[in-house]
Amino acid sequence: MTTLKDKYQKVAYYPGCALEGTAHSYNRSTQEVGKALGLDLVEVKNWNCCGAMEVKNIDPKLQTYLSSRVMAIAATEMKMDVVMAPCNGCYHNLKKAEYDLAHDPTSVEVVDRLSQKAGHATYEAGQVETIHALDWIMHGIGEDGLKQRLKGSLQGLKVANYYGCMYTRPRHIFPEKDKGPGTESTSKPHFMDDLLGAAGAVNVEFPLKTACCGGAHTLSDSDMSTKLVLNILRTAEAAGAEVIATECPTCHSGLEMHQVRAEKKFGQPTKVKILYFTQLLGLALGLSPRQVGVHENISDSLGFLREKGIA
């Protein structure tokens, strides 16, 4: 029987649009961490956008189609069993498409029609398993495996782990979660806490792990987003966090952008640093700040990390 550990050693990698743009540091650090841990990533050939948070508002079935095309290529052209998406939005949309194609005949019919017209294989539910970068490292390596490979430590860095909306909601599209010990929880997710804890961080008690940053309206309703983000930043600081660890490019850029906006437009400065969890893991694995793209973040944490002896 193949275990998850075996299955996740080599996976199809779906970076998505954001990781080729503003979240380049997430892309880079994910790939570097994969290399350092000996996990293989093969990028999905000629991938397209999953539909993000926007296409569903034009038509939800189109989002299902866009996501299904990515999975179809991974399954039929690349013969892969697992697609790994580090972006919460991509991950969520592929999971949602998977669920809809397994349960809703209309979605199946629309996806089939569009795929045929577009001239590629139709994705059928169950052909691939979509996982998040957290699942990939958690099940592919695990806390103990990670500890064995550490070259440094996060030195008791106080971290608030921020998972956002799309990693856990709605529950029904994540059938593998909430299955007891060893599985992820949708109400109190802990994979990021576990991994960063294993790398030497101290996870603070942070009640807003799955709160919303207003990412969907980050530009179209900026004041709302600034309020939501400021609440997250302040709560993290009040919990004693020096760093907020993120796992989603929309959350990450939202936190960075509205941290600046709150300071410049509303005179509400906050000090907490914002880093992708893969950047923190990479540093503990002995990678240089440049290798994990710390210099690409808007939130300037280089000096702080050096002071702490982490970078």
Place this chain on the structure above:
Amino acid sequence: MPIHEQSLIRPENLTTHDQLVVDGVDVSGHWSTFIQSRVVTDYNEAMQDEIAALPGGENVHRCWQCGSCTNSCTVNAINPEFNPRHWIYLVRIGMESEILRDKDIIWQCVSCNKCTYACPRDVVPEGVMKALSHWLELKGHVKPSPSMVFDQVFSEQVFQHGKIEEGRVMQRFFKRTGQSLNQPWLIEMIKRMLRHLPVGMLTKLGLATLVAPRTSGWSGARAAIEEYVHEQEHKRRRALGLDALIEAAKRDAGPATAGEGAR
């Protein structure tokens, strides 16, 4: 009091008498506050069906008004007027006039899915909020919200190229909504972004805004998507009776123009 009756106690629906004596008892001022009687006749009986015909609104009929959606709502915590439970009730009984009072805030749903997570009846309140926003725009009650403009700018690029480039989306969105890129916080953000970036990376980012990234061999998918979008738009207009309304308006206008010509 049922939730839709909260309109009864709005200030404009209350009367007080500065001087009033009833049966020898002085009830002047707030002692004589009365709710004005009212008769509602303008129910839109098709409203629930219209919302259910739009994507996301399919399950609106399942709601049993437990209030889990509003209780868990991200936006409600910031603005108590943002009340999904209330709007779902109004949709179900067809109280269009009451919905229209909130027409400028319904689009503010941030799609965090907390309501959909909490809902015990699989109503998908997030979807209903989107359906309701669409309905308001399709019926001409509001102009497209900033969020809708953003969705369109974003989706146009996905449909056209298969991928998006964030800088482009941002530029077009700011242009279409008439906002300036020259905002202090935005400039500060870009400054901080550039502080440590190596030149090679900057060139790459700059090029991406000029040359749109695209998925190769996308033309087949683009044609299929465009055809589908067109087909769905037609279907929605028909479900809301919009084409029939336009036809009727044309017919009404028809004889009048002919009459003028004869004169």
